[in-house]
Amino acid sequence: MKHALVLRHLAFEDLGVLAHILPDYGFDAIYHEVGVGPLPVAEIAACDLLIALGGPIGVHEIEDYPFLREEVAAIGARLRAGKPTLGVCLGAQMMAAALGAPVAPGPGKEIGYAPLHLAPVANSPLAALEGAHVLHWHGDAFGLPEGAVSLASTPLCPHQAFTLGSHALALQFHAEAEPEGFESWLIGHTCELGMVGIKPGELRRQALVHGAATARAGTKMFRSWLDGIFS
Template structure:
């Protein structure tokens, strides 16, 4: 049983899109005795979220880190993240969230050479206590077109065939995941509906992606619970 006595009992999650939530991980948090509170980027005041001493999860979305002229709140997120990361507060970023962490750590985020949308396996780095170890030989969901340079202070945890920087950590408290481990198998249809424009522009066959979702999502959902628990366990360790 995880000892989470050192953590405040509420996880703050920052959303950039209504249906990109904590997914299957929300139930995991509840099972561990943690509550969840959502903040909506661009609408809510994010100061309270980023000042939270407990775990903050920054979720994904279809906008780009560098689109600050169109979405000025992105720069606010980066500025608040810089302060949070300097304090080494527990922070987990997924997809756009990972890119925001990279930007806050001084790395360049930019459009990649290809859309990576669909299921494939990761290549895990041989590092001590890799929190992603449970995902060895597991198909995970990728859904992004942007990528980032690895921050100088970061340790690479995983790569894919298309992009070398799929996950990194800074110490034990800061974890950035370009892929989507949180996806819930019973809600992936929302993604197919909500991202229809992106899927058609990328010439991705929606029935094919749906079939892959049905094939791979249940196993990822079961396995990614271990990833989250491993990360939470490492928060007990000094960074």
């Protein structure tokens, strides 16, 4: 089987729908819990697919979380080698930073299910998300790396996704999230929700309305991207 290494920063921000998809492409997925033990730099370089997941910290918080420096550097080396890499939220921000783009707090937080404005890019892997309300959960934003193609935006975030060649896809939002696990997000991020005055019940209502459809659209989107590399 092919080897997918998954860099996880929070237990409940996991592969989601990707866990059901990856075996169809011949992958076994192995989680590395970032911050628990040394970063597997050699495995990051050698795996068939790297997936860097989300988390509540920011790339700019290197002084508080020194492992970020090594993680960004390892991701950058992989990207420069042209190896398949997928980043979600924090993972996407690390990809942008590794490619020299700025990453910093944005003008406001985006938390909840909301649509994207998809860029008119031919054969965009995000085409399946047309009309979908994806899950947003971030306060930071990234610039567009040199040579990358911006795929989507929102009013607060001009770059919600980008591709670099055919091997790298960075997503600021969470198309992988499954509604069955959403309550864990509400529990795990309770402090952040309290700080910004968002009631869990409102997000729970949004997940009930949009969660299943988003998961279906996300599944199609990830399959489209993986088809372009591994089929």
